[in-house]
Amino acid sequence: MNVLECRDLHVWFDLPDGGQVHPVNGVSFSLAPSERYGLVGESGCGKSTTILALLGLLPPTATVAGSVSIAGTEILAGGEETVRGHRWRDIAMVFQGAMNALNPVKTVGWQIAEPMRAHGIARRAKARERARELLELVGIPAAAADRYPHEFSGGMRQRLSIAMALACEPKVLLADEPTTALDVMVQAQILELLTRLTDELGMALVLVTHDLPLVSQFCHRAAVMYAGKMVEEGPADQLSWESRHPYTRLLFSATPDLYGDEPVVSIPGAPPRLDTAIVGCPFRPRCDVPMDRCAAELPLLTTAGPGHRAACFRTESVVTA
Amino acid sequence: GQAESETADGGVFRFGANQPIDSLNPFVSVVSMAFSVFEQIYPTLVQLDPNDKYAPEFATDWSTSEDGQTWTFHTRPGAKWSDGEPLTAADVAWTLSTIAKFQDGPTAGLANYVVNLDSATAPDANTVVLHYANPVSNVLSRLMSVPILPRHIWQKYAEGKGEALTTFPNTAPIVSGGPFVLVKHQPKQIALFKRNPAYYGPKPHLAGFGIQFFSTDDAMITALKSHQLDAVQSVPATSVRNLESSGFTVLSSPGMRFDSITVNANPKQQAAHRELTNPLLREALDHAINRAEIVKTSLLGHGKPGGAVIAPGTADWTDSSIKPPSFDLGLANRLLDQAGYRRGPDGVRIAGDHPMDYPIILPEDTYSGAGLRSFQIVRGDFERIGVRLEPRLLDNAAANEAAMANKSQDFAMTMWGWSGGTSDPDDTLNYLTCASQGILNDTGYCSKEWDDLYGEQGEAMNPADRHDVVNRMQQLAARERPLLVLDYPDAIEAHSPSWTGLTPVGGASFSSESKLPLLSVRKAG
Amino acid sequence: MTTVAPAELRSTGIFRKVLREHKTAVAGLVILGLFVVLAVVSPYLAPYSITERSCAVFEPPSAQHWLGCDDGGVDMLSLLMRGGQTSLVVGFAATLVAMLLGGTVGILSGYFGGWVDAVLMRITDVLLVLPDLVLAMVIAAVWGPSLFHVILVIGLLEWTTTARIVRAEVMSLRERAYVKRARGLGASNTRVIVRHILPQAGPLLIANTVLTVSVAIYLETALAFLGLEDPSVTTWGTILEHAFARTAISSGAWWAIVPDGFVIAAVSIGCFLLGRAIEDALNPRLKVSHLSGRRWRVRVLAGRGADAR
Amino acid sequence: MTEALLEVDDLSIHYPIRRGVGGALTRRPRSVVHAVDGISFRLGRGEMVAVVGESGCGKSTTAAAICGLIAPTGGTVRLEGNAITGLSERRLRTVRRRVQMIYQDPYESLDPLCRVRDILAEPMLIHGIGGSKAERSALAAEALERSGLSPAEAFLDRYPHELSGGQRQRVAIAAALVLDPDVLLADEPVSMLDVSVRAGVLSLLDTLRKDQDTAILMITHDLSTAAHFADRIVVMYLGRIVEQGPAREVVHHPRHPYTKALLSAVPRRDREQQAKPQLLAGETPNPVDIPPGCRFRSRCPVGTDDCERTDPPLVTAGDHETACLFV
Amino acid sequence: MRSLDYLLRRGVFTVVTIFLTVTANFFLFRVLPGDAVTNLSRVPHATPELQHALMVRFGLDKSKWDQYLIYLKNLLHGDLGVSFTYQQPVTHLLVEDLKNTVLLAGVGTLGAIVLGILSGVIAAWRRNSALDHLNTGLATLVYSFPSQWLGLVLLILFAGILPAGGMSDLFLFDSPPFWQNIGDVASHMVLPTITLILTAYGGYTLVVRSSMLETLGEDYVLTARAKGLSDRRVVWQHAVRNAMLPMVTMVALDLGYVVGGAVLIEVIFSWPGIGMATYTALSQRDYPMVQGGFLLLTVSVILLNFLADLVYFRLDRRVSA
Numbered sequence A: 001m002n003v004l005e006c007r008d009l010h011v012w013f014d015l016p017d018g019g020q021v022h023p024v025n026g027v028s029f030s031l032a033p034s035e036r037y038g039l040v041g042e043s044g045c046g047k048s049t050t051i052l053a054l055l056g057l058l059p060p061t062a063t064v065a066g067s068v069s070i071a072g073t074e075i076l077a078g079g080e081e082t083v084r085g086h087r088w089r090d091i092a093m094v095f096q097g098a099m100n101a102l103n104p105v106k107t108v109g110w111q112i113a114e115p116m117r118a119h120g121i122a123r124r125a126k127a128r129e130r131a132r133e134l135l136e137l138v139g140i141p142a143a144a145a146d147r148y149p150h151e152f153s154g155g156m157r158q159r160l161s162i163a164m165a166l167a168c169e170p171k172v173l174l175a176d177e178p179t180t181a182l183d184v185m186v187q188a189q190i191l192e193l194l195t196r197l198t199d200e201l202g203m204a205l206v207l208v209t210h211d212l213p214l215v216s217q218f219c220h221r222a223a224v225m226y227a228g229k230m231v232e233e234g235p236a237d238q239l240s241w242e243s244r245h246p247y248t249r250l251l252f253s254a255t256p257d258l259y260g261d262e263p264v265v266s267i268p269g270a271p272p273r274l275d276t277a278i279v280g281c282p283f284r285p286r287c288d289v290p291m292d293r294c295a296a297e298l299p300l301l302t303t304a305g306p307g308h309r310a311a312c313f314r315t316e317s318v319v320t321a
Numbered sequence B: 001g002q003a004e005s006e007t008a009d010g011g012v013f014r015f016g017a018n019q020p021i022d023s024l025n026p027f028v029s030v031v032s033m034a035f036s037v038f039e040q041i042y043p044t045l046v047q048l049d050p051n052d053k054y055a056p057e058f059a060t061d062w063s064t065s066e067d068g069q070t071w072t073f074h075t076r077p078g079a080k081w082s083d084g085e086p087l088t089a090a091d092v093a094w095t096l097s098t099i100a101k102f103q104d105g106p107t108a109g110l111a112n113y114v115v116n117l118d119s120a121t122a123p124d125a126n127t128v129v130l131h132y133a134n135p136v137s138n139v140l141s142r143l144m145s146v147p148i149l150p151r152h153i154w155q156k157y158a159e160g161k162g163e164a165l166t167t168f169p170n171t172a173p174i175v176s177g178g179p180f181v182l183v184k185h186q187p188k189q190i191a192l193f194k195r196n197p198a199y200y201g202p203k204p205h206l207a208g209f210g211i212q213f214f215s216t217d218d219a220m221i222t223a224l225k226s227h228q229l230d231a232v233q234s235v236p237a238t239s240v241r242n243l244e245s246s247g248f249t250v251l252s253s254p255g256m257r258f259d260s261i262t263v264n265a266n267p268k269q270q271a272a273h274r275e276l277t278n279p280l281l282r283e284a285l286d287h288a289i290n291r292a293e294i295v296k297t298s299l300l301g302h303g304k305p306g307g308a309v310i311a312p313g314t315a316d317w318t319d320s321s322i323k324p325p326s327f328d329l330g331l332a333n334r335l336l337d338q339a340g341y342r343r344g345p346d347g348v349r350i351a352g353d354h355p356m357d358y359p360i361i362l363p364e365d366t367y368s369g370a371g372l373r374s375f376q377i378v379r380g381d382f383e384r385i386g387v388r389l390e391p392r393l394l395d396n397a398a399a400n401e402a403a404m405a406n407k408s409q410d411f412a413m414t415m416w417g418w419s420g421g422t423s424d425p426d427d428t429l430n431y432l433t434c435a436s437q438g439i440l441n442d443t444g445y446c447s448k449e450w451d452d453l454y455g456e457q458g459e460a461m462n463p464a465d466r467h468d469v470v471n472r473m474q475q476l477a478a479r480e481r482p483l484l485v486l487d488y489p490d491a492i493e494a495h496s497p498s499w500t501g502l503t504p505v506g507g508a509s510f511s512s513e514s515k516l517p518l519l520s521v522r523k524a525g
Numbered sequence C: 001m002t003t004v005a006p007a008e009l010r011s012t013g014i015f016r017k018v019l020r021e022h023k024t025a026v027a028g029l030v031i032l033g034l035f036v037v038l039a040v041v042s043p044y045l046a047p048y049s050i051t052e053r054s055c056a057v058f059e060p061p062s063a064q065h066w067l068g069c070d071d072g073g074v075d076m077l078s079l080l081m082r083g084g085q086t087s088l089v090v091g092f093a094a095t096l097v098a099m100l101l102g103g104t105v106g107i108l109s110g111y112f113g114g115w116v117d118a119v120l121m122r123i124t125d126v127l128l129v130l131p132d133l134v135l136a137m138v139i140a141a142v143w144g145p146s147l148f149h150v151i152l153v154i155g156l157l158e159w160t161t162t163a164r165i166v167r168a169e170v171m172s173l174r175e176r177a178y179v180k181r182a183r184g185l186g187a188s189n190t191r192v193i194v195r196h197i198l199p200q201a202g203p204l205l206i207a208n209t210v211l212t213v214s215v216a217i218y219l220e221t222a223l224a225f226l227g228l229e230d231p232s233v234t235t236w237g238t239i240l241e242h243a244f245a246r247t248a249i250s251s252g253a254w255w256a257i258v259p260d261g262f263v264i265a266a267v268s269i270g271c272f273l274l275g276r277a278i279e280d281a282l283n284p285r286l287k288v289s290h291l292s293g294r295r296w297r298v299r300v301l302a303g304r305g306a307d308a309r
Numbered sequence D: 001m002t003e004a005l006l007e008v009d010d011l012s013i014h015y016p017i018r019r020g021v022g023g024a025l026t027r028r029p030r031s032v033v034h035a036v037d038g039i040s041f042r043l044g045r046g047e048m049v050a051v052v053g054e055s056g057c058g059k060s061t062t063a064a065a066i067c068g069l070i071a072p073t074g075g076t077v078r079l080e081g082n083a084i085t086g087l088s089e090r091r092l093r094t095v096r097r098r099v100q101m102i103y104q105d106p107y108e109s110l111d112p113l114c115r116v117r118d119i120l121a122e123p124m125l126i127h128g129i130g131g132s133k134a135e136r137s138a139l140a141a142e143a144l145e146r147s148g149l150s151p152a153e154a155f156l157d158r159y160p161h162e163l164s165g166g167q168r169q170r171v172a173i174a175a176a177l178v179l180d181p182d183v184l185l186a187d188e189p190v191s192m193l194d195v196s197v198r199a200g201v202l203s204l205l206d207t208l209r210k211d212q213d214t215a216i217l218m219i220t221h222d223l224s225t226a227a228h229f230a231d232r233i234v235v236m237y238l239g240r241i242v243e244q245g246p247a248r249e250v251v252h253h254p255r256h257p258y259t260k261a262l263l264s265a266v267p268r269r270d271r272e273q274q275a276k277p278q279l280l281a282g283e284t285p286n287p288v289d290i291p292p293g294c295r296f297r298s299r300c301p302v303g304t305d306d307c308e309r310t311d312p313p314l315v316t317a318g319d320h321e322t323a324c325l326f327v
Numbered sequence E: 001m002r003s004l005d006y007l008l009r010r011g012v013f014t015v016v017t018i019f020l021t022v023t024a025n026f027f028l029f030r031v032l033p034g035d036a037v038t039n040l041s042r043v044p045h046a047t048p049e050l051q052h053a054l055m056v057r058f059g060l061d062k063s064k065w066d067q068y069l070i071y072l073k074n075l076l077h078g079d080l081g082v083s084f085t086y087q088q089p090v091t092h093l094l095v096e097d098l099k100n101t102v103l104l105a106g107v108g109t110l111g112a113i114v115l116g117i118l119s120g121v122i123a124a125w126r127r128n129s130a131l132d133h134l135n136t137g138l139a140t141l142v143y144s145f146p147s148q149w150l151g152l153v154l155l156i157l158f159a160g161i162l163p164a165g166g167m168s169d170l171f172l173f174d175s176p177p178f179w180q181n182i183g184d185v186a187s188h189m190v191l192p193t194i195t196l197i198l199t200a201y202g203g204y205t206l207v208v209r210s211s212m213l214e215t216l217g218e219d220y221v222l223t224a225r226a227k228g229l230s231d232r233r234v235v236w237q238h239a240v241r242n243a244m245l246p247m248v249t250m251v252a253l254d255l256g257y258v259v260g261g262a263v264l265i266e267v268i269f270s271w272p273g274i275g276m277a278t279y280t281a282l283s284q285r286d287y288p289m290v291q292g293g294f295l296l297l298t299v300s301v302i303l304l305n306f307l308a309d310l311v312y313f314r315l316d317r318r319v320s321a
Ligand SMILES: Nc1ncnc2c1ncn2[C@@H]1O[C@H](COP(=O)(O)OP(=O)(O)OP(=O)(O)O)[C@@H](O)[C@H]1O
Pocket: A013, A014, A015, A021, A023, A041, A042, A043, A044, A045, A046, A047, A048, A049, A050, A059, A061, A274, C001, C002
């Protein structure tokens, strides 16, 4: 059974001038235990909003629609009140830029132990003990529990964040660009840690990133988002070598590979605005192989192979053909 | 327990005052509030009665020799200090001779009271004999102010050059010879007194009384109105109507103060305003002062327009023939035209080479109260006769210095007030002597005629003769106008109707000149 | 997290944006404008003279005298109007002094850093911890009561906050890449300051100026209340001082006191609303709040995949 | 190898750190951050050299020293053989014109209050190029076109916020180009840009060096980018160069254990090709007190006791230099 | 080591500032117009000899520099000179006053801080709600009235109901029982304290509100929410403590303002504190008293600032790093 089911998720934000943006537009996906799921796309395409919506961590200007269930239990429909009890116990998060995600005036041990106490999982001493175990688990000496976040380097802080996320043994871990600010080497260490944890603890992981090769390498499955929509979803290696959506393909060709000799080319144009309704395929203006129907008709996600879906009319022809 | 039972009998009378006590040492203190305290805790030979006549206090009677140089006082027999020590004529003699002995040093503050005193002796326990070098017309007035100190306490400080006399703090509880004992003194806050059972005179009705000090009038009056106080001395004129309508008893009496504009009369002053010595100019200015308006607006009617330099509150010494100068801008203008001061293009008259535009020193005492209103009135009217005034605001000490430094060579005018004695004109007259220049005389005025008359009145042992001389002096001042007297504010006191028998002396119940008011006050009904 | 669009950092842009998005700023501007206009026309508009009596002492408000009269029988409304004129002049003049000083110190200190910064900031720090009013009290007493002295004292004491704020801003501006780029190009310090630093720091300086005006007026009233202002000058401060000195409270003449506070507060609020609105607009950090009493809403979709719009 | 246009010779930059009151009282010795500690490399005309290394290893500091923003503690930088370090501000002006810097964050490197026109005019005004306004406009337009923003007229009167990230970075490049620089220092020119537009900016730089013989020193975190675009790669670690050589050489045949580890950690599009990342233990030493011997010793997978004693010099093998005892 | 350094730096700054104040205090007063001696010699028949004697007594005959050295030396012995007016040691006269001021300003500031924190936190928490608008509006309004005006208005409203002046019923022969005395002082304190609280609380509210708003925008608040903590817990455990940092700075910087307010309030309510003493002494040209009052007021503010530094240091661990 899937640990996480996200069905037709929508998020709208009210703008101060009365308008609305629609950064998450019908996103659906599901996660199996231990699965590492990548979410990629250009800046502003709604990745972070999707992640935050899963936890209900949205500002008051937000309106959410759709369903999110953890192990079969719907958590989002009741609003903030229902989702709160699930936060961290069932679904936890690792933020980007862990410096700011940690409270500067509390010891790291305290911060790791806090959710256990708040959710009544463990009492003081027990929680403290557990916090120290978690530190060891992520490769930080337990003695560091009494120190403050600023005393740690960037990579260490990201580990602290992870230890904190593990406190209540969640079923799903969300990681929003956990390594973007880090050096390659540190990034590799963190990814290694996450790999180990998902494998050993059976946690599912959603990884948000800009970095396509990273997804190819680290994730089992991945989705590409564009303008608030999922445009392609499938096994990670299929996405990189057998992409069905032109956007995915172009993204890869814009990314240099260490040993690759293919020319690197950028995608012309810019993503559409999300505060006005989009007619037709949102990617059409930048697409290198547009078709006439793209202008008026919105391509829906359709199966493009085993476990592989894409939202492009050309895919349909590939599959049907 | 004990305090309460005492309080039950007679009660505690609660005063509010706006001047603090500076020091409880009579050789140090300069403010009148402190001398009012000494009046309650120390004997004096004589005191004033509510009619401004000299009444017995520690002295039961007194006499003068023919030549007026020897005074003999008989004092109360069997009197005791509050610590049980005998209080005798010897204490009086010691006090007066000690003041005389150190008058150029530690006791200078009281020296004025023993001018010309040669010796003070106590031939027996109840007799004091004073010898003066010259006849002194106002011996009683002077002695009235001298607190008799307990010799057995103070003697040890009068050794050598007597410097210890000024360093002795004399803090509460003080050995008392008066009707009250000072039991508590918190500087700037309160002085609290209890009845002195050892007092030789009539028993006060009060179990005690206290004076609370305030830094602002409004707070003080508010405290009175909210019954945190029973009485307030020096009530501002603005509060009178309101207090009366709230049922308080308001006692108003002619004041001993006058407000004045001083015009620099020193011929050696700066060229920039030497014309100020011109009698015509000063006369013109005098006629340009709207005294009626000043009394009405600044004093709200609680005072009188000014004329003579001796205020109506000083017993009967004012020369009633001197009337306030008329307010007559036409006359003033004519006088100025006559003196040859033409108007300049902006309407300001020209004196020689400069416009008649004078800085006038306003000390804080003046500008922070009703004086500012008076100034506004005067300035407006002076403007109409082509004389412009430019205020120079200074604090009191700075104003003093600015006016008196260089013996009045710099300043042009000042506006402030003088306070004279309750029963005797000597102090006020002294202000205008040449000898006072640079010390008290802020007018730059110096005239042989005045100084001669001053000497004459000081030795005139016959009151009628002295009155005559004093009147001549007042007329001289009115002619030469070193001071333009604006008004005489009334002394106003208010108390709650639950007290009765209050008979202020010199406008004050908590007086430095008499013990009588606090001996007579009692709870009403 | 949304960031401010750089467009909004443009100085003209920021004011337009402030006025558009912060209604409070408009209110503040209107209040201030009203008072300035009133101050300018007050000599023509004031119903009575302020040097001559037009009614009885402490006369209560009436149809002729809307705000009653003071201890000298002078119409309170006229006094307030004329007093406002002087108070505003004091406020603005003192602020000008403070801004010139504070702005200069802040810019020099922030831009040049090093020992210039160290020296200037130590001076600032010292002045910053000293209690304003107490210091002003003593200096004003030393100098003697006069309007000019009060302006100068306030100006000389109130620049420190500005200097600090401007310095911090300039220090961060100095590290901006475009400033580094200009310096790397060999632009002179003057050029960098005038072309790149000042225009950016401008709105902040203006916000601060507006806020300082109210501080200056406030300090003036306090000094006047303590009798350290020329009492022959009518300002909102001296009006209060007179009232208290002449026993308005015990005389029950509340009208000599109460309206005065309201006009001072009005100006102060005007400054505050405007200044704070600019500051808030400049501070992107205030835009986000991760916690709020209100909540995000859940919308039920009619059918699967349907866009509710 | 092309003729060296820019030579960096034994460059060191140390930032003193404040020792504070306590330090002064206890006479603690003044300490310094060894941001850059004796590095040498050359940059030829039309050449692109990429400097890679982890955060804090001294890349930006090096660039700042080359364009005269920081005075080096030691060593020299030569432009066409003439030392440009230690020059007076006046003499530095000509150098400034020839060495231009491009910054990481295009949102930050353009003054938000200036129009593109003014941004491009400023360098000319400072250096007295272009007599009249019209002339300057023409030059500006030309630079924009060269940076791939055409028609230039459409951009001249815009404010930076009216441009996309890629366009902004192009404006920044154009602002450098108006001075016709010989050397461009690009400090992470694309790391703030979206993946989809990075390639465009990088290709622009590539074109510049090819068409105009501009030498480019590109600082980057991204080894793939370096491998793809640079002629040569300089790998820095803790203020030192540990390895430098032709890009292909360095990427395909890394010699230094640090370079090897770095390369192994780069994620690959192709999962099959990905080697097992060779994770380095521990943390980079503090640049304030650097241990003696090889700087990489504390994290080196192959080091021996020798490394603690000897600070390995850069050893040249052909065009490829490595600072390791085991090469 | 760095922490020690921070404390040392602040300590040295404090000492230097005190020294500068002391020096300024001396020289400022030597340029006052109106010689002390004129004041003193306003006794009838004062001779030049007497004037000279007084000069000698107050050390006014020596050179300015010698006077300064003597002044410093005396100061080190806690000797602030002898009051011209009261002819008693200033230290002795001011010690009581200082206690009274500390009582008033202490209770007032504490009250203002508590009130400011509560209302500021609530306003930020309920940002843009009616409660926020009411709260912030009130704080702004109160903040805008001059302290002296607030005091006067309270006097108008409550004189007669509550004691209007002084700090206790002074007309008692024996000091009353302890509790009665406390009650007496407390009732006298009500009006001045409320004035002081009103003077200061508005500013604190606004600072707390805006620093709370900044804090609520920080990532660690989002983290705290993500942990599933209740809002109350997020606010009090995570946001408030961090928002307190600006508050501490503000309180420290505001001390000068509070002390200024206290001077005004003491004058209005005849509170026998050091502010009133200074004010009275100022008009009496009692140099030593003014100097003493100014010095005590200023030095207390400086020392309290140092105290605030220490608190800041305790609160924010980053300062020490
Ligand atoms: N609180 C908000 N109010 C209004 N619009 C918002 C809000 N938060 C995000 N947005 C908008 O929603 C869109 C999606 O933002 P989101 O942060 O999810 O993108 P992202 O894919 O995570 O981008 P990035 O890669 O830059 O992190 C953007 O256009 C953004 O401007």
